[in-house]
Amino acid sequence: QSALTQPASVSGSPGQSIAISCTGTGSDVGRSNFVSWYQQHPGKAPKLLIFEVNRRPSGISDRFSGSKSGNTASLTISGLQGEDEADYFCTSHTTGNTLILFGGGTKLTVL
């Protein structure tokens, strides 16, 4: 199975909002509410930001929000801060043999 499709990079200025898309198929993102988003700083392990499409774990800022429409999920980061500069990955449960698919990752640059 192919990985989920994310843009390779996005950028924004401090204070702005950006959105990162994650496109799959009707076998994964389109039919699953088990879509998650992760933040990864260089040399660090990923950190869970969003699960079940739009739920935040305890301690995650409400500047991070998730949504889904059809086969595409999105992560929105509002009020960009320098510390948000990182790689972001999406995941989705899938009906295929590989039960979880990852996106290829998106590098966020805060200008």
Add this chain to the structure above:
Amino acid sequence: VQVVQSGAEVKETGASVKVSCKTSGYNFIAYDIHWVRQAPGQGPQWMGSINPSNGVATFAQKFEGRVTMTRDTAITTANMELRRLEPDDTAIYYCVTSTGFWAFHYWGQGTRVTVSS
């Protein structure tokens, strides 16, 4: 919750590697443990998971027949062994605890595995 993995490994092509993952701070048998790897410059890849309460493991098709996942409930540790290593297996291997919803909540620090040809 803490998840602490074993140290870096360097292996030759054809060898096997075993990565261990010591957990603490929660009921070990309550949550599945997943293994995820990340090759240099690439997105992560799910390898499989184990249910610590019964030891039943599920693997991604790509790794079927080449990976074993086990657990020792007495010492709240999970293990992943990958056999017949190739240079393409060079990656950081993560042990992750999931508290549900197919989301990865608590990550280990990662174990770098380098496979030389």
